[in-house]
Amino acid sequence: MKQKLLEFKFKRLGIAMVFLLLSLNIFSQTITGIVTSAEDGMGLPGVNVAIKGSTNGSMTDLDGKYTINVNNPQDILVFSFVGMETQEVLVGSQTAINVALKSSEQFVNEVVVVGYGKLNVKDLTSSITTLKSGEISAIPSGQAMQALQGKISGVQVIGNGAPGNSPTIRIRGLGSYADADQNPLFVVDGMFYDNIDFLNPSDIATISVLKDASASAIYGVRAANGVVLIETKSGTYNQKSKITYDGYFGTQVAQNVLKMANAEQFTTMAMESGSAADISFIGNAMQRYGRSRINPNVPDVNTDWYKEILRTAPIQNHSLSIDGGGQNASYSIGASYFAQEGILAMKNDYERFNLRSKLDYKANNWLTVGTNTVWSNATKYSEQASAWNEAYFAIPIMPVYDELNTNATPTKYSSAEYLGYRDGKNPFPTMDFNENRLKIMKLLTTFYANIDIIPNKLSFKTTYSYSLEQLNNRIVGLPYFVSPVLKRDDSYLSKSSALGTRNYWDNVLTYTDKFGKHDLTVMLGTSYRDEAGENLYAAANKIDSQDERLWYINQVGEANVLTSGVGDGGYREYGFSYFGRVSYNYDNKYLVYGTLRADGTSKYQEKWGYFPSVGVGWVISEESFLKNISQINFLKLRASWGRLGNDKVDASDGATTTTAVNTAINGQLVSGAVTTSTFTWLGWEVIEESNFGITSKLINSHLSVDADYYIRDTKNAVIPIQYPFGLGSTRKNAGQIRNSGFELALNWNNNITNDLSYNVGLNLSTLKNEVRDLYGQPYIDGGSAEFRQRSIVGDPLMAFYGLEVAGVYQNDAEIAADPVAVANDLVPGDFKYKDQDNNGIIDGSDRVVLGSYFPSFTYGFNLGVNWKNFEFSANLMGQKGNKILNRKRGEMIWTNDGNLDADLAINRWHGEGTSNSYPSSAGLRKGWNQKMSSYFVEDGSFFRIQNVQLAYNIKGKKMFGAPIPAIRISMTAARPLTLFKYNGFNPEIANGIDTQTYPIPAVYTFGLNVSF
């Protein structure tokens, strides 16, 4: 071996000597040519042209032309370009070499990031799906993860309409209880994040979703909810600089606005309520605002409150990037600006300015160093979420403004209090006189050094990452008076400042070797994490309400500072991990994969957890018996198993804790101490998942079929156990939860002619969520006391639990015939509940599972057509099987004089035969009809046109003899249509409980992309 190496070196030296001699005028040839794209025949600028085995190279110009000097007819020219298949051409006697590069659709050489390294796609034994920058920025959203909605089987993206808020992401169901953050782990260039709201979608190169445990086990304790790897854009060596502008302008329009009862319907409901008070309020409204000329029994006002509080709102994004690289360095620098206003008509917007830079530098032949910085600076004015709720209950018989309300200041808003109601029922003061500003600064910097210890075989990479997060929150309440209960006497100012820092130090040793038919990669590494945070807050009254410049606590006297509003908190957690990976293939046919991670944390009482995974794959298409079947281009069977830990579970105290409380004793504020009587002691929540899958490319690679079946078990699931007696709940490792499902992704693409190509994709996933074991307990209760959610062995986690409505009592005869109705003094118009145990009594034992908030079936469909310079794409998606608790209707339990949705008002029971599903207006107020029942639990299925885009490309054109930059003009409609039955305006509700949800608007944008 050594002898051979030596020999080889001598040979190389010899050849080099010969070349050197030859170059002295013995053989020197200048080759010229043009590199074009095989798809459109246009010249490709920036293509790297190199002589194989040497450091000499060149690059194509804007027209795709290049010139290179070769010294030997034996030289091989290598043409490479990102996203294209690399081509090699023997020089021979040619002087002009023209090449057409094909885009690298075939994934044979495609690599995918797998965590602390990369792997060839063909060697994968687990389930990983990657989305590239083009697909991410096609969706007009401030949140990159929004682009995944409906695109990847097994990934549920639940949108959020509020500007600056991230969507909820669920990968393969929910394996942990809902009290903690359920989002997956986001790894941005090596740094762990809970969400990536600070990234601009256009700064992202790839998003890879590690779906199964085998893929994500390398992230051990952080990986329970799945892992999403994000790589920001980077430059390429030997690439001519490329400047790109990408941007769009658009407008957001509220969709599916819930129809509320109008003045006439509301009046009818009140008249039928049986409440003299409510009837008198209608009279008061007619007295104050007059009688309608159409129906004189209705007040002459008809306010549609949702319409009043909604607005169309602009959205825009602009980003500029410069990428490139020389022989020893590559760089990518970018700046972006995103701004979005909320559709709630108040100070509700989000603005983000990002800068990023990435630099890699080959210091010498064994050392590469690099640095990466993402700096994000955002300002978010949050919505007053309660406005959605208040608008639901606001009464239509009252106008927004009331000129008679002369005492009101500074705006003459109306108040229902003047009509006799207990509260104001006008959402506008909430919206106008509150402001919640959050300044978000995030900085991520990474430094790395990569050492080739044995060239191309053994390398060592050390990476130090630092993340800083500064959140400054200012909440202002301004004084106003509308009516005695709808007012704020004193202005209010609360400020908080939170600083979070994270230091990660990762060290990875990678060994790659090929011998014979064996192909082996071994990786070993360590990771040290130090995560800390501090926050400080204070509050005061009596700020200057006019001048924002004076909104500082310093500006109020000491007497106006709220002692109870001052606080200081902090945390610091350490983590340390060892991990390793072996990836082996024999003859590209048999694949074996294994990882192990040992995670240590200061967070739990049990310090160390161990997380192994294994995977095997069989590339059948490499076997001789399949090799000649042209319809099967690639076929791989794979199976994997892995174990993960969940550290999204809050740290456990492990002992009782003591906190300070204040009270008044003889007019003095005194402090005391309260000690909890309960505490948590948690072990690791562990997830084990098995995955079986097929990856294939069929019919000349036109069709790709990926299918997976998984079983994901959460063991020792940390579940909040309700204490009786109102002592809250404690969390215990109390159960086992299983998510299982089938995922299928089909993609067909075809280039019919050079001018016409298309692709069609379909993805489906099923999900079954089931509580498998509760360690001896028959059930665990969750949710709120009035709207019970219960986890029962054999049923889904946190299923809605209550009585089943069998119908509505229609007449007195029916009442008289039913002992239940007689015993409970029921009247026609009351619910008839199903007596599950047939004992003639309706009680707690008649409650059953009413459904789960997990969709059992989700699907996505996408279509793309390219014709000449036009591109068209469309995405559709939908889900089925999930239930939503209509908690807005449930609010009736506490306050029963507000408005209700039109569906309920129209379809209420109001006489025999009028309804068998809704009670009468009077019945709605009765405790009997307010029991948790199927009446509150609705079908959450929906279908949506997710995104439609039409684009036009201008490439390789000249104007006045000079080439003009490549231009892409696009028009996008995001979420223009959603169909569903649920009585709310948004079926996307993460936890299935709809109290107040920011509606998700449709977005229409015009986009422009210019690059040169």
Next chain:
Amino acid sequence: MKLFNFSIKINFLMITLLFIAACNEKLDTPPENTKFTGETDYTITDNMVLPLLGAYAEFQSRGWEDFPMISVRGDDVNAGGLGDQQDFTEEDKFNYNKDYWMFNSVWQNLYADIFKTESSMEQILKYKEFAANPSTADEYIAEAKVLRAFLLFQISRVWGAVFIPTSSDPSDLLVANLATKDEVMQHISDQMDEVIPLLKDMHPNERVDIPGGVTKYTALAIKALANLELKNYQGVADATSQIISSGKFSLEPDFYELFKIAGKLNSENLFEMQFSDFGKGTGDNMIYPFEFFGPQGWTPAVSGATGGWGFYEPSIKWIKFMLDRGETTRLQTSVLFTDRGITEIESDPNYSTLPAWITNTTPSGDVLNDYARAKFASGKHYLPSDQLTPGRTVYGTNKNFTCIRYAEILLMHAEALTQGATGSGMTADEAVNAVRDRAGLAPLTGVTNGQVMDEKFAELAMEWGTRYYDMIRLGKFSELSYDGRTFTEDKAYLPYPQIQVDLLPALQNK
């Protein structure tokens, strides 16, 4: 050169490995900013008062629903808030919905505070071994027990058979059996006997360390209340005699002001929850949610003062009872009238002419306007707008909430004596007449038990459901069947909240 190169690489690796090894120890770092109870330095015995003050703080932060639910069922008061909180109104009419949120909420609020008093006792005990004067620890624990007793007393009056917590760990009760109401009351009485010698022998307002805190007499009062429930009238008389004989308590001459700012830490009070705006127009404010009781529409004498939610309406039955007795002071103090309410009383021919003082203007000049939800508001829970600290506008700000006052002691004393017990300090006549005298009524001689009960009705209306629980104890169910209500004995206790039934095995067989 190459060797040199390689050794650099190896050195680099080795140094890295050394650093890595050092990182491991960090895992044992305890969390920041969490004070473990175990870390408390119990040798700093000056801090021994902190757990006790914590128990007071929890006791004094009551949910708005606690008092209404405990006290609404008597014939002295109606739910009010017509059309709102229907199941609260239904409770007033003895139709109980075990799924009603308020039932569960009150159960939780009261029990949670009991567990907090338990844990505060456990904390005080830990200081005790280091305390220079261990008897202070005993005294503090005794105080916490009195707070606990008052809460447990309320729970048992509402639900009958309930759990008696024995430590701060609620899981003990998952396997515990229910104690009958008599057992609970006996437990409270025994525990009060145990703590009485440990507590300060003074009026609560004489306390220097915790003015208005619990003293021996608070414990005696709770003992009397518990024995009254047990119909152990001698036990009642023993306790009330001690309170009366101490001479430390007296009736506040101005009945109206007793329930206003002047009533704070008044000589009449044995036990009260304290609140304060600390004398300032802005800033910190500890407040009881009196808005629940406030009139929904009013024109306050001091403009800007806010009203309330219009619940908790004195019953017409009680108002007529007071009119029949010719009462002025107590009726005027206890009821805020609206014109609509006055008209309704007058619609009864027997009451067609009311005394001229009955108007919709309170003695403090606040004017009640008609509002749909109720006809009257509770005067004992009313703070006149002119008694608010300037700058404060919320109804009842800076007002305390009275739990036990001397008038109730006197009347319990009289009740016990008229039930055949013997006592000292005062005769039944003296006790009743002291109360009547303050109310401007002529003295009685040879009072009967019936007269005492009427006096209690008149004096203690709208206070902690005393009337309801008296009628239950004496079996006078017909009194509770008024204004269209029908009371039957099986309605005496509320059903256990469904949520608690789901959690507690002992409740499941009930």
